[in-house]
Amino acid sequence: MAKITDSLPQLTEHKLHETMIRYMEIFRFDGNSAEQDIPWNDKSTNCGLFKISCSGASGYAEYALPDTREYADLVRWSSVFMRLKGLTVAEAISTVQKQQWGAVRTMLAESALKDLSANLIQCNERQRLGSLPLERSFLIDCSRAYFLF
Template identity: 30%
Template structure:
């Protein structure tokens, strides 16, 4: 069950300017959970990306990426997100736009969706996600 944390009484634009990314976590779900989510289809890799900030706001995005989009291992695939750690939210949006051609559409859509979710959480009660459950069902985990 999620735990509600009080919201900040700050203008959303101020949050975007002052809030910084403190951690980016990428969970690749194990085969069992992936198969449950995909109803037996194993042509996609399932997981979740979480972007945590200095204000306690967390942006979450579950993903299904085609197995063919993952060149190398999951850690190397997620490694480009590391450069976003410490950035202000406004800067991170600009940064991702600059990397569009290098990162490719799948990676871009994933990180942009997590940033959109993070933006949608501004002014709402912060919700903690269940890391214990995710670790129990993770085949791979990367944290920056």
């Protein structure tokens, strides 16, 4: 007699093709308030965190961008990621690979989607990323810019 748990590996793989991305958040940290919790934060860079969420799981990717004009407007710079909202995780991975968003945005999206995939398959919801607490209120308190889409 087959057990219900025999089909679990296949079911978890299907999660990537069935679970849709509900929202994304990007945080740009304020160097002064975040420096004790974010060891890689530095005054010459714009450091932050990109979060992609679906029901029951989230994926995270850290970033450190040069403090230049190109990266100054967080909303404009990250608006390309809005195309991922409403896609399944598998569709989002395919979309990122097909787009020409530049190396930094592509790597950031791929990293967050890879983390999301792992957390979704393992039914894992993180509380910390290294030494960084992932509680939204803490992240917003440490941020000088925030964008939810």
